[in-house]
Each structure stands twice: as C-alpha cells, then as structure tokens.
Amino acid sequence: xxxxxxxxxxxxxxxxxxxxxxxxxxxxxxxxxxxxxxxxxxxxxxxxxxxxxxxxxxxxxxxxxxxxxxxxxxxxxxxxxxxxxxxxxxxxxxxxxxxxxxxxxxxxxxxxxxxxxxxxxxxxxxxxxxxxxxxxxxxxxxxxxxxxxxxxxxxxxxxxxxxxxxxxxxxxxxxxxxxxxxxxxxxxxxxxxxxxxxxxxxxxxxxxxxxxxxxxxxxxxxxxxxxxxxxxxxxxxxxxxxxxxxxxxxxxxxxxxxxxxxxxxxx
Amino acid sequence: xxxxxxxxxxxxxxxxxxxxxxxxxxxxxxxxxxxxxxxxxxxxxxxxxxxxxxxxxxxxxxxxxxxxxxxxxxxxxxxxxxxxxxxxxxxxxxxxxxxxxxxxxxxxxxxxx
Numbered sequence: 001x002x003x004x005x006x007x008x009x010x011x012x013x014x015x016x017x018x019x020x021x022x023x024x025x026x027x028x029x030x031x032x033x034x035x036x037x038x039x040x041x042x043x044x045x046x047x048x049x050x051x052x053x054x055x056x057x058x059x060x061x062x063x064x065x066x067x068x069x070x071x072x073x074x075x076x077x078x079x080x081x082x083x084x085x086x087x088x089x090x091x092x093x094x095x096x097x098x099x100x101x102x103x104x105x106x107x108x109x110x111x112x113x114x115x116x117x118x119x120x121x122x123x124x125x126x127x128x129x130x131x132x133x134x135x136x137x138x139x140x141x142x143x144x145x146x147x148x149x150x151x152x153x154x155x156x157x158x159x160x161x162x163x164x165x166x167x168x169x170x171x172x173x174x175x176x177x178x179x180x181x182x183x184x185x186x187x188x189x190x191x192x193x194x195x196x197x198x199x200x201x202x203x204x205x206x207x208x209x210x211x212x213x214x215x216x217x218x219x220x221x222x223x224x225x226x227x228x229x230x231x232x233x234x235x236x237x238x239x240x241x242x243x244x245x246x247x248x249x250x251x252x253x254x255x256x257x258x259x260x261x262x263x264x265x266x267x
Numbered sequence: 268x269x270x271x272x273x274x275x276x277x278x279x280x281x282x283x284x285x286x287x288x289x290x291x292x293x294x295x296x297x298x299x300x301x302x303x304x305x306x307x308x309x310x311x312x313x314x315x316x317x318x319x320x321x322x323x324x325x326x327x328x329x330x331x332x333x334x335x336x337x338x339x340x341x342x343x344x345x346x347x348x349x350x351x352x353x354x355x356x357x358x359x360x361x362x363x364x365x366x367x368x369x370x371x372x373x374x375x376x377x378x379x380x
Contacts, residue, residue, distance in 0.1 A: 013345040015343055020345065023346050023349050024349060027352070031357065034357045034360050038360055038363075038364040041361075041368065067297065071293075078289065081285070081286060251336045252337070254332055255332045258328045259322075259329065261300075261303070261325075262303055262307070262325050263321075267314070267318050
C-alpha cells in the first residue's frame with residue numbers, strides 16, 4: 001500500500017505529510033518548553049530577596065556552546081541546500097559537520113555538569129560557609145562519623161547570601177585557595193546538584209531536556225548521514241524531504257538554546 | 268541520477284543568492300550572541316532593563332532562525348495557522364505567569380516571615 005503525500009504536497013495544504021507532522025510536533029514542543037520557562041519565572045520571582053543566583057555558570061563556556069549550535073544550524077541548512085542541488089558529497093560533508101558539532105555541544109555540556117557536580121557548598125559548624133570545587137577527600141572521610149577531612153579549592157564567606165551574586169564587582173576579586181576542612185568542622189556538605197537550589201533544579205531540568213533533544217536530533221541526523229542515506233539513490237526527493245524535516249527539528253533545538261543561554265547564564 | 272530539480276515545498280535554495288542569505292543570517296546570529304554577552308556586562312540601571320535587552324536580542328535571533336533557516340517567512344498558510352495558535356497559547360501562558368507575579372493578582376506569591 002502506498003501512502004499519499006509522502007513526496008508530493010497535498011493540494012489543499014501545500015504540504016507533504018512529514019512536514020505537517022514536524023510542525024505540529026514543534027508546536028507541542030513550544031508548549032513543553034514554554035511550561036518550563038514559566039516555571040523558571042515563577043521560581044525566580046518566588047525566591048527570597050537576594051537569594052536568586054547570578055554568575056554561577058561560566059559565560060564563556062555558554063557562549064562557546066551557543067556558537068557551536070549556531071554553526072550547526074548553518075551546516076544543517078547547507079546540507080539541505082546540497083540535497084536540493086543534488087550534490088550528495090557536499091550534503092555528506094555538511095551533515096558530518098553537524099554531527100561533530102552536536103557531539104561537541106554535548107561534550108561541553110557534560111563538562112559543565114561535571115563542574116557543577118564537583119562544586120560544593122559546605123556549611124561550617126561555626127556558622128560560616130565554604131564554597132568551592134572538590135580537590136580531594138581523605139580516605140577516612142565520613143561526614144556522619146565525623147572522621148577525616150576534605151580539601152576544596154574555593155573561599156569562605158560569613159553568610160550564604162554572599163554566594164548568590166557572583167556577578168557583583170566585588171566577586172571578581174575573590175581570592176580562591178585550597179581549604180582543608182576537618183569533618184568535625186562540617187555541619188552540612190552539599191554539591192551543586194539540582195537539589196541544592198531551585199535555580200539549579202530548573203537549570204538542570206531545562207538543559208538536560210534540551211541536551212536530550214540535541215542527542216535525539218544527532219541520532220536522527222546520524223542515521224540520515226549513514227544507513228538512511230541509501231534512500232538518496234532510490235528516491236532523492238523523499239530523502240531531501242527527510243533532511244528538511246530533521247533540519248526543522250534541529251533549528252528548533254537551536255532556537256530554544258537562543259533563549260536558554262541568556263536566561264540561565266547572563267541574567 | 269536525475270539532475271533535474273523537482274521543487275515540492277515552495278522553497279528555492281538553489282541560487283547562490285539564497286546561500287548568501289543563509290550566511291548573512293549566520294553572521295547576524297554570531298553578532299547577536301556577542302552583543303548579548305557584551306550587553307550583559309553593562310549595567311543599564313536596573314536588572315529589569317538588562318533582562319529586557321537580553322530577551323529582545325534573543326527574540327531577534329529566534330526570528331532569524333525561524334524565518335530564514337526554518338523558512339517560516341515563506342511557509343504555507345497551514346503552518347502559519349498552526350504556529351499562530353501556538354504563539355497565542357504560549358503568549359497566554361507567559362501572560363498568566365507574569366500576571367501571577369503581580370502583587371495585585373489573586374495568585375501572587377507572598378513570603379510568610
């Protein structure tokens with residue numbers, strides 16, 4: 001059985017099936033991310049005054065990832081143009097670039113996640129706070145038994161609120177050094193995971209969902225670059241449509257990041 | 268292989284002019300990214316203004332991606348209809364969210380000491 005409108009557009013809509021399908025899917029995706037952006041606004045406005053973090057993420061890494069994703073968008077569109085021009089080798093080149101850029105994005109994001117999961121806020125027994133990246137734990141370190149010690153590369157502050165705004169001018173002059181803290185002096189030790197702060201909760205939710213989209217998109221693009229490209233030799237028009245549809249999804253992923261970057265990294 | 272072009276979706280990317288357009292949009296997106304970062308380091312007087320500036324630049328970038336890379340600017344009526352309703356519901360969602368943060372709204376969040 002042949003399905004109609006796989007290649008040729010329907011006369012009334014002017015669209016082939018997959019194109020209408022991907023746009024309907026993207027519409028649902030807008031609402032999915034919209035709900036999470038709404039949650040971000042509510043969490044931010046609902047935070048105690050002075051307790052919403054600024055500057056917790058590395059702007060330069062975020063900028064690099066933005067450039068990677070924007071570049072992948074142009075390679076995707078160039079891959080589609082190459083298909084339309086019946087330039088198969090150029091298509092393969094641009095799509096390979098897109099896959100490499102997608103993997104680069106995921107690697108950079110993984111580095112950022114690792115950075116957060118090795119970053120600790122330590123509530124000290126004297127009421128002060130130590131904040132920094134884990135350097136090492138002694139072998140006998142056990143917070144429950146109060147044995148051993150932990151070393152972080154960071155700094156100490158009197159109040160937790162001082163850890164919130166790392167964009168303030170004074171924060172640029174913070175001297176970070178290695179601090180070795182015995183377990184007996186530690187009241188609470190928490191890494192910068194999603195449970196640490198509502199900002200991190202929404203940061204991980206939004207960026208993990210976005211990274212999931214990047215990975216899924218890269219898998220589809222990888223399939224169309226590899227085994228899926230066999231269709232080019234039998235039905236190039238339909239294959240070109242597939243490249244267009246996967247490209248639309250990829251541009252949407254880029255579009256979401258365009259908003260995530262300033263909202264999470266800069267504001 | 269068939270070398271003839273069979274256009275089926277209304278977009279004509281084959282001219283060098285179109286490719287130049289994509290490259291122009293790419294450069295504009297890069298410039299927008301650097302502008303966003305640069306603007307974030309400038310104190311415009313209040314954080315609200317900084318937020319407005321960043322979101323305005325992001326919206327322009329999003330328009331460029333949607334209009335040119337996704338070809339929304341030359342898309343069919345059906346797609347406009349779908350995305351128009353989506354934009355309406357999205358605006359409603361964000362409008363309700365922002366309204367709920369207003370002190371006068373019924374659902375305003377209050378901090379209990």
